[in-house]
Amino acid sequence: MKQNIYDNPTFFNEYKKLRESGITYNDFIEQPAVKSAISCLEGKTVLDLGCGTGEFVRYCLENKASYVLGVDISKKMIEQAKIKTENGKADFICAPIEDINITDQKFDVIISSLAIHYIEDYDGLINKVRNLLNYDGVFIFSTEHPIVTARKEMDNWIKDGEGNKLYWALDDYHEEGKREQHWYIEGVIKYHRTISTLVNTLITNGFKIEEIQEPQSTSEGLNKMPKLVNEKRRPSFIVIKAQKSCVT
Amino acid sequence: MKQNIYDNPTFFNEYKKLRESGITYNDFIEQPAVKSAISCLEGKTVLDLGCGTGEFVRYCLENKASYVLGVDISKKMIEQAKIKTENGKADFICAPIEDINITDQKFDVIISSLAIHYIEDYDGLINKVRNLLNYDGVFIFSTEHPIVTARKEMDNWIKDGEGNKLYWALDDYHEEGKREQHWYIEGVIKYHRTISTLVNTLITNGFKIEEIQEPQSTSEGLNKMPKLVNEKRRPSFIVIKAQKSCVT
Numbered sequence: 049m050k051q052n053i054y055d056n057p058t059f060f061n062e063y064k065k066l067r068e069s070g071i072t073y074n075d076f077i078e079q080p081a082v083k084s085a086i087s088c089l090e091g092k093t094v095l096d097l098g099c100g101t102g103e104f105v106r107y108c109l110e111n112k113a114s115y116v117l118g119v120d121i122s123k124k125m126i127e128q129a130k131i132k133t134e135n136g137k138a139d140f141i142c143a144p145i146e147d148i149n150i151t152d153q154k155f156d157v158i159i160s161s162l163a164i165h166y167i168e169d170y171d172g173l174i175n176k177v178r179n180l181l182n183y184d185g186v187f188i189f190s191t192e193h194p195i196v197t198a199r200k201e202m203d204n205w206i207k208d209g210e211g212n213k214l215y216w217a218l219d220d221y222h223e224e225g226k227r228e229q230h231w232y233i234e235g236v237i238k239y240h241r242t243i244s245t246l247v248n249t250l251i252t253n254g255f256k257i258e259e260i261q262e263p264q265s266t267s268e269g270l271n272k273m274p275k276l277v278n279e280k281r282r283p284s285f286i287v288i289k290a291q292k293s294c295v296t
Numbered sequence: 297m298k299q300n301i302y303d304n305p306t307f308f309n310e311y312k313k314l315r316e317s318g319i320t321y322n323d324f325i326e327q328p329a330v331k332s333a334i335s336c337l338e339g340k341t342v343l344d345l346g347c348g349t350g351e352f353v354r355y356c357l358e359n360k361a362s363y364v365l366g367v368d369i370s371k372k373m374i375e376q377a378k379i380k381t382e383n384g385k386a387d388f389i390c391a392p393i394e395d396i397n398i399t400d401q402k403f404d405v406i407i408s409s410l411a412i413h414y415i416e417d418y419d420g421l422i423n424k425v426r427n428l429l430n431y432d433g434v435f436i437f438s439t440e441h442p443i444v445t446a447r448k449e450m451d452n453w454i455k456d457g458e459g460n461k462l463y464w465a466l467d468d469y470h471e472e473g474k475r476e477q478h479w480y481i482e483g484v485i486k487y488h489r490t491i492s493t494l495v496n497t498l499i500t501n502g503f504k505i506e507e508i509q510e511p512q513s514t515s516e517g518l519n520k521m522p523k524l525v526n527e528k529r530r531p532s533f534i535v536i537k538a539q540k541s542c543v544t
Binding site: 195199214215216218219221222223244247256260261264280281283286 | 443447463464465466468490495499504505506508509510512527531
C-alpha cells in the first residue's frame with residue numbers, strides 16, 4: 049500500500065493553506081530552481097510526476113507546452129487540479145507515480161517536484177521514466193537533500209539555550225531507507241538515499257547528468273521568510289537534471 | 297605562493313610514518329574506491345596529479361600502464377618517489393599541480409588522489425585536465441567530502457560527556473572557500489566546495505559524469521581500524537569519475 053498522506057483531511061487542509069499562502073520553501077527555493085533547469089517548454093510534451101493541485105502543469109501550459117499530463121496519488125489533489133486547470137491541453141491521472149502504466153505516449157520533459165523522497169523503489173521509477181521519455185528527452189526532479197534526510201532522528205538543528213541554531217546534526221548517511229517524520233500529521237514516511245545513489249542510478253539507467261542544483265532562497269524569499277537564510281548553512285533540496293542518453 | 301605542507305619537516309615525517317604504516321584512511325577507504333573506478337590500465341598513459349611518494353604511479357606500472365607521469369608540489373615527496381620507482385616507464389615533476397604546463401603530451405587517464413581540496417582554482421584545474429586528456433580519456437579524483445569540509449569550525453564529531461560520538465555537525469555549506477585545520481601542524485589550508493560545484497564544473501568543462509562514490513571502509517579496514525565504522529555515519533571522501541566528452 050503506497051503512502052497517501054495528501055488524502056488525510058488534516059494534512060490536506062494544512063498543506064492546502066500553506067501552498068495557497070505563496071510563502072513556502074517551494075515558492076522561494078525549489079520551484080525557481082526547477083524552472084531554471086528547464087530551457088524551453090514551447091511545443092513540448094510534459095509529464096509531471098506528483099503534480100499535486102497542478103500548479104506546475106499550468107506553468108507549463110502558460111509557457112506553451114503542447115500537452116501536459118499530471119499524475120498524483122491523491123484524489124483530493126487531482127480534484128483540485130482538474131478544477132483549477134482549463135480543459136484542453138492537460139490531463140490528470142490519479143495514481144501512485146511508481147505504478148503508472150503508460151504505453152501509448154512518450155514525453156519530451158518529465159518533471160517531479162518533491163515527490164521522489166516518498167518513493168521506495170527509486171531504481172524502478174528511474175527505469176520507468178527513461179522508458180517514458182523521447183530520445184534526447186530530459187528528466188528534472190527535486191527531492192529532499194541527503195544532508196536533510198540522512199539522520200534517523202529528523203529534527204536536526206541543534207540549538208543553544210536561547211534557541212539559536214548552532215549547527216545541523218548529520219548521521220546515518222549510508223543507512224538508506226525509511227525515515228519517519230511528523231509533518232502536520234504523525235508518521236510521514238520518506239526515503240533517504242545518498243548522493244551517489246541518486247546520481248549513479250540515473251547513469252546506470254542510461255541518463256547523462258546535465259546539472260545538479262542545491263538551491264538557496266531567492267531574494268524575495270529572504271524578505272518574506274527570513275529563516276530561509278539558513279539554506280546557506282545546509283541545503284534543504286537537491287535538483288537534478290538528466291538527459292536520456294543515446295547509448296544505454 | 298602555493299601551500300606546501302608536505303615539505304614542512306614535522307609534517308613530512310609524521311605523514312611518511314603514517315602512510316608507511318599501511319593503516320590509513322587511504323589504504324582502506326580512498327584507494328580501493330579510486331582503484332575500483334579504473335577499468336583497465338593496460339597500455340594506457342597516466343598522469344597522477346599530487347602523486348606523493350609515487351605509490352599510485354607504481355600501482356599503474358604494475359597494472360601495465362605504458363607510461364606514468366607523477367606531479368607533486370613537494371620536493372621531499374618527489375625525491376622519495378624517484379628512489380622508490382624503477383626507471384623507465386615513469387617520470388616525476390616537482391610542481392604545484394595547478395601550474396603544470398605540458399604541451400607535448402596527452403593522457404588516457406588522469407587521476408588525483410586527495411589533492412584537489414588543496415587547490416583554490418578548481419575550475420582552472422578542471423580546464424587544464426580536460427586539455428591534457430586524450431579523446432575519451434577519463435579523469436578520476438578523490439577529495440574530502442563536502443559534508444566534511446563545510447563547517448568552518450572543523451572538528452565536527454559532537455560527543456557526549458563520555459566521548460561517544462552523538463552526531464556530525466554540519467554548517468556553512470554554501471560558503472565555499474578556505475578552511476583552516478590542524479593536521480600534524482597548524483594552519484593546513486583546504487578549500488570547501490559544494491557537491492553541485494564539484495559536479496557542474498566538470499560538466500561545463502566538457503566532461504560526462506560516469507560515477508560518484510562515497511566510499512566506506514573495506515572489511516580489512518574495519519578489522520584493523522575499528523573507528524572506520526563511522527564512515528557509515530558520514531562519508532569522509534567523495535570519488536568522481538568523469539569522461540572527456542566529444543561535445544563541449
